Amino acid sequence: MIKVSVIGAGTMGSGIAQIAATQGHEVCLYDNFDGAIDNATKKLHKILNRLVEKERLSKEEKENIISRIKFTKDIKEIKNSGLIIEAIIENLEVKRKIFGEIDKLVNEDCILASNTSSLSIASIAAACKKAERVIGIHFFNPAPLMPLVEIIPAVQTSDKTLKNTKNIIDKWGKTTVIAKDTPGFIVNRVARPFYGEAIRIYEEGIANFSTIDWSLKEIGGFRMGPFELMDYIGNDINYTVTETVFSAFYYDPRYKPSFTQRRMMEAGYLGRKSNRGYYDYSKEIPQPTKDRDLAKKILWRILSMLINEAADAVFLKIATKEDIDLAMTKGVNYPKGLLHWADEIGIDNVLKQLQDLQEEYGEDRYRPSPLLRKMVKENKKFY
Numbered sequence: 055m056i057k058v059s060v061i062g063a064g065t066m067g068s069g070i071a072q073i074a075a076t077q078g079h080e081v082c083l084y085d086n087f088d089g090a091i092d093n094a095t096k097k098l099h100k101i102l103n104r105l106v107e108k109e110r111l112s113k114e115e116k117e118n119i120i121s122r123i124k125f126t127k128d129i130k131e132i133k134n135s136g137l138i139i140e141a142i143i144e145n146l147e148v149k150r151k152i153f154g155e156i157d158k159l160v161n162e163d164c165i166l167a168s169n170t171s172s173l174s175i176a177s178i179a180a181a182c183k184k185a186e187r188v189i190g191i192h193f194f195n196p197a198p199l200m201p202l203v204e205i206i207p208a209v210q211t212s213d214k215t216l217k218n219t220k221n222i223i224d225k226w227g228k229t230t231v232i233a234k235d236t237p238g239f240i241v242n243r244v245a246r247p248f249y250g251e252a253i254r255i256y257e258e259g260i261a262n263f264s265t266i267d268w269s270l271k272e273i274g275g276f277r278m279g280p281f282e283l284m285d286y287i288g289n290d291i292n293y294t295v296t297e298t299v300f301s302a303f304y305y306d307p308r309y310k311p312s313f314t315q316r317r318m319m320e321a322g323y324l325g326r327k328s329n330r331g332y333y334d335y336s337k338e339i340p341q342p343t344k345d346r347d348l349a350k351k352i353l354w355r356i357l358s359m360l361i362n363e364a365a366d367a368v369f370l371k372i373a374t375k376e377d378i379d380l381a382m383t384k385g386v387n388y389p390k391g392l393l394h395w396a397d398e399i400g401i402d403n404v405l406k407q408l409q410d411l412q413e414e415y416g417e418d419r420y421r422p423s424p425l426l427r428k429m430v431k432e433n434k435k436f437y
Contacts, residue, residue, distance in 0.1 A: 055079055056136025056222075061152060063087075063094035063125070066169060067141035069197030072098060075122040076198075077226050082124045082131050091125045098123070101198075135160055137222060139191055141169040144294070149173065150181035157182040165219055167191040172242050172298045175208035175235045185210035189219050192239060194385050202385035203228040204239045229384045231377035237302035240373050240381040242295055244392070246309050247359035249292060252280035253312040255352055261343065263332045268342035269349035274357065275389035281332040285325030289318045289332075307419040308363070357395070358407040362423050364392040368436075369425035375436050393436040402430045 058074040060067045063085035071083040071094075085091050102119060105111040111119075124131060132138060138156055140149060149168060156166060166188045168178050179188035190206030203223050207216045216232070223230050233239040238246070252266050261269070267279020284292045293315045300309040318324075318331060325331030333339050364382070368375050379391025396404055405426045412420035429435070 057082065057134055059084060059132035059135040059138045061085075061129075061132075061138065061140040061156070062142040063090045064141065065097075066193065066195060066197055067139075068094045068098055069195070070139050070141060070169065070193055071123055072101070072119070072198050073226055075119045079122065080124075081122055082126060082135065084126050084129055084132060086127050086129070091127055095125050129155065130159065132156065133159055135164050137165045137167065137219075139167045139169055141193075144170060144173060144298075146173050146177060149178050153178055153188070154181040157184065163187075165189065165215055165222075167219065169193055172238045172295055172302070174237075174302075175206050176210060179208045179210045186212040187215050189215050190233075190235065190239070191219060191223065194241070200385070201229045202241070202381060203230050204233050204241065204381065204385070205230050206233050206235050206239055208235050229380060231373060231381045233377070233381075234370075234372045236370075236372055238295070238299045240367065240378055241385040243299060243372070244360065244363045244367055244378065244382060245386055246296060246299060247356060247363055248386075249280050249284055249315075250296065250310070250312065251356045251359045253314050255355065256281075257312070257314055261348060261352060262340065264340045265342040265345075265348070266352055268344065269352040270356065272344075273346070273349045274353045277387050277389075280356075284315070285331035285333060287325070288327055289315055289324050293319050307417060308421075310419065354407060355411070357392075357399075358404050358411075359420075361392050361396045361404050362408055362426065365396070365425045366423035368393070369423050397435045397437055401426055401435065405430050 055078055058079045059082040060071045061084050063083050067083065071081050075081045083094060085094065099120070102111060102116045106113055106116050138160065140152060142148060142152065149170065153166060162184060164187065166182060168175060168190050169192055170190060171192055175188065175190040179185040182188055188208060189211050192204040192206065194200035194202050205220055205223065220230055231240060237243065255261060255266055256263060263281040267281050270276040270279045278286065293311060296309065296311045300311055303309055322328055323330045326335060329335045364378050367373060367378055375393050379393050382388040382392055405422055408420055408422040
């Protein structure tokens with residue numbers, strides 16, 4: 055069984071190390087940031103002890119998992135690895151620098167992967183002499199619990215690297231989808247309107263945060279509303295992803311960030327972690343206006359935008375329709391695959407809603423995907 059090394063001992067890196075060690079791999083968890091390794095060691099012991107208390111692990115299994123992980127501040131310990139997964143700060147130059155360093159330390163057949171959520175895998179790979187062995191492996195937080203992993207081959211990635219990577223992650227019991235190396239991959243691209251259009255509805259004064267959240271949960275069956283979810287993720291993180299996707303798509307208005315969220319971030323209202331975001335968690339959450347007709351309109355507007363984004367991802371060959379639906383249900387817990395949902399409510403109805411919005415606002419953010427137009431014209435369904 056190959057040795058797996060993880061670069062970065064934050065929450066995500068530690069979680070990936072836990073998965074690999076649980077699957078029986080010898081694991082090296084590296085971080086040279088002050089206190090990072092000590093924190094990771096304590097947190098991992100705490101997590102595994104909790105699993106023992108809940109009888110999901112035996113004490114022996116816990117000890118075996120810990121014994122397989124080498125916590126280190128010395129990057130040379132990653133030698134003889136078969137797979138390296140980088141999980142550090144979302145900064146392209148920092149990632150390129152570490153990949154250039156890793157490239158010189160490991161064997162030629164070692165797979166080099168980045169856990170980036172939206173940065174260019176091709177650009178990261180270009181920092182390595184053997185770029186064909188570089189790939190994206192994007193886990194979702196918390197990595198041990200979330201089933202989805204997006205696998206992203208760059209233009210340089212060899213078929214062998216893709217096949218071997220998918221094989222390893224599949225064996226770890228994860229649900230894998232393959233995405234083209236474009237900003238946001240599948241989930242972070244397709245999900246943008248869930249947040250962006252919800253904020254827009256609030257900015258127009260149509261409904262408040264709790265009413266929009268209630269509408270999506272009550273009528274749509276979503277586990278969390280957009281404002282609850284942004285507060286859970288963190289407004290700083292969510293805003294940064296939106297801004298990254300927006301600039302990477304050459305400022306396409308469909309991905310335009312909002313001033314509302316930017317002001318939240320600037321005020322330090324980051325969500326649950328700061329005890330205040332769209333909601334003030336030191337007080338009682340305001341009750342929604344339980345108007346079902348209004349809720350249906352809110353859901354329909356956001357859902358049509360989500361479906362449009364999913365359809366456009368199929369149109370531009372970002373991923374297969376099956377992988378897109380799988381990614382949204384397993385990666386962000388959507389109640390249904392968006393393209394299955396489109397078939398159910400009628401692609402013609404989705405197209406009409408988008409055309410009405412575009413006519414009303416005169417904005418390119420509502421432009422319908424050419425695929426939806428084509429499918430309505432030819433009377434086709436996704437499935």
